[in-house]
Structure formats: structure tokens, C-alpha cells
Amino acid sequence: MSSLIMIIVTCALINNVVLNQFLGICSFVGVSNNLKASASLGGAVIFVLTIASAVASILYTFILKPFNLDYMKTIVFILVIAALVQIVEMFLKKTSPGLYRALGIYLPLITTNCAVLGVALTNVQDEYNFIQSVFAGFGTAVGYTIAIVMLAGIRARINESDIPAPFRGAPVVLLSAALMSIAFMGFGGLS
């Protein structure tokens, strides 16, 4: 059990998916101009990443590995993730309209979020079993949510301040991310 908690802590804080591994930077920079949207996207990512890690792990263990189709993993994973996001979207629409309204528009955004494919591939690389993969997926998504919500909070204040013209827009966001990344390096001591 403690090893599973360690996986979550490692994925969420020590090896933060955005600030340390640079996965999902696109939506991290793109969506973080709105705090509410960031939180919703974070929720959607937690949802999809956990399920995607589980499905990818099952597929890898029971289909790709026994048939020596290891080299097919990139193609299989990306298609499964794309299909999965569609299914989750349809399922939520039918069963839980409230949740769908909250997460709905952010679900398609996740298909090409490299964090999802990245985690699926990392789980295989680290030879995680099913349970470990699910925890790693969940932990990574929590890390993503922490990072994007924090950046959205910072950006809300940046919008109010007077910053030098050349730094407006993308540069100041990247600078904030750099400072957050330095702060997250401190979690390295936990490992």
C-alpha cells in the first residue's frame, strides 16, 4: 500500500507531468487563462487518465505482450485513447448530464493531450502492473490539475498587473511556469 501512495506522490509532485516532464504543456498554457475552465479540465483529465491507464495496461498485458506486438503500442494506445474519450463523452451525456455539462467541452481536448499517451507509455516502460498503472495515471492527473489550477490563479493576477510589453502573452506565462517548476524541484527531496 505504501508503495502505491509513493507512486501517487511521485507522479503528482516529484515528477510533475507538466512542470518536470513537459507533457500537456499545450493545454497548460492554452486553457489556464480561466480558473474555472482549468479546474474543469483538470477534473476531465483525472477522469480520462485514470481510465486510459487502466485500459492501456489491460491491452498491453493481455494482447500486445503475449502476441509480441510491442512495437504496435504507440498506434494502439493513441487509437484506444481517442475512442475512449468518445465513449466517455457519450456515456456521460446519457448517464450524468450534470457532470457532462461540467466536463463536456474539455473531453475532446484531452485526446491530443500528450500527457495521456505519455502516461500510458511510461507505465509500460516502468513495467507497472494493472493496479500500479491506475495509481500512476491518477497521480499524474492530480499533478496536472494542481499545476494548471495554480497557473490559472497566477495568471489571474498577471492580467491585473502592468508588465513590460515584450513579455505580454506567452513569455510571462512561461516565466511563471519556470518559477513554479523551480518550486516543484523542492519536492525532489521527498523521493
Add this chain to the structure above:
Amino acid sequence: MNKYTERIYNGIVKENPTFVLMLGMCPTLAVSTAAINGIGMGISTTAVLILSNVVISALRKVIPDEVRLPAYIVIVATLVTITELVIEAYLPALYSALGIYIPLIVVNCIILGRAEAYANKNTVPLAAFDGIGMGIGFTVALTVIGFIRELLGAGTAFGVQILPASVEPIGIFIKAPGAFLVLAIIVAVLNAFGVKNRSRELVSGCDGCCATCSKMTADCGKEGSK
């Protein structure tokens, strides 16, 4: 300037994928710890980009509009797998340096973005030159970032010691924060010299930046099915 050289100029300068369009940020930041890794990643991406542009352009009349995105993803994923296997076989050092970021070329928005914005509307030779131009632009950008980070963070350039040993290198530049820092400053300097950063104005369009690439995929999918 004929339209082929125009494509190349467009990719390197006018619509440089990294500095102007701000596409494909993940590999840009992740593998630019050294100039040589930047070149390796740039060339791998260029290879995939040229081939995917050519294949998608050649199949543009065959692929039905409604299923074009899944079709593109399969094409790109296949090409990336081939590239990955080639690198693993012939360049094992590069393979271990780039690691997981090679398969992640699949979700690099430059590739799907160019497929959507250019390759599926233009002839094969033009699409190929668009791929070459964009690929070189991306490679140049990665190499520049890698060069700066390597020089400041390790005191070397392409693995050769440049700074005298008495100068202590600033280690943080080859760690994660350095990537954000260097890119932020490069983009700010380009802004100051009046190179217009188009990441924002493209957000509304359907050939948007990485942030909207997936959204564009969704939105454009809806438009396509109307």
C-alpha cells in the same frame, strides 16, 4: 521566389512552428537539454512531418471528410513507429536520450496541424516542401534552445567544452525550469524586435496552436460534419 522556396521560407521564418506559432511545445521544452538532442529530435520530427504531409496529401481525395482525423492519426502513428524503430536500430544513443518523446511525436500538434491546415488542401510536391520548411524551422528552433541551455547549463556546445573550467555553469538551465526560462526570454526578445507572435490570433482559427489543436480537431470535426 517560386512557391516551393516560399514554402521553405514560410516554415523557417514567417510561420516558424516554435517561435511564431508556438506549436509542439512538449518536445521543444523536454529534449532541448543539449544542442545535439535538439537536432536529433528536430530531424526525427522533420522526417515524420514530410512523410505524413506527402501521404495525407496523396490520399486527400480518398479519405472521407468525416473520418479524416482518425485516419490522419493512424497514418502519423504508423510513420512515428517506423521512425522510432529506425532510430532504435541505428542511433541507440539518440534513442535513449530522447526516450519517450519519440513515440510522443504522434501528438505533436505541428504534424496534425499541418495536415489539417495545408497538406489536405494542396498537391503532393507542395505539401512535401511545406513539411521540409516546417521541419527545418522546428529543428532550427530546437537547436537554438538546446545550444543556449547547454552552453549556460553545462558550459559545452555540441558536447565540446566552450566555457573555461573556472566558470561555474548554471545547472538550472539544463534542468526543467531552464527550458521554460530560455523559451520565455527568446519569445520576449523576438516580441521586442517586432516578430509578431501569432499564437494568440490563431486561437480562434481552425489551424490554431497546440492549445487549440485538439479543440480545433473537435470544432473542425463538427464543422466538417455539418
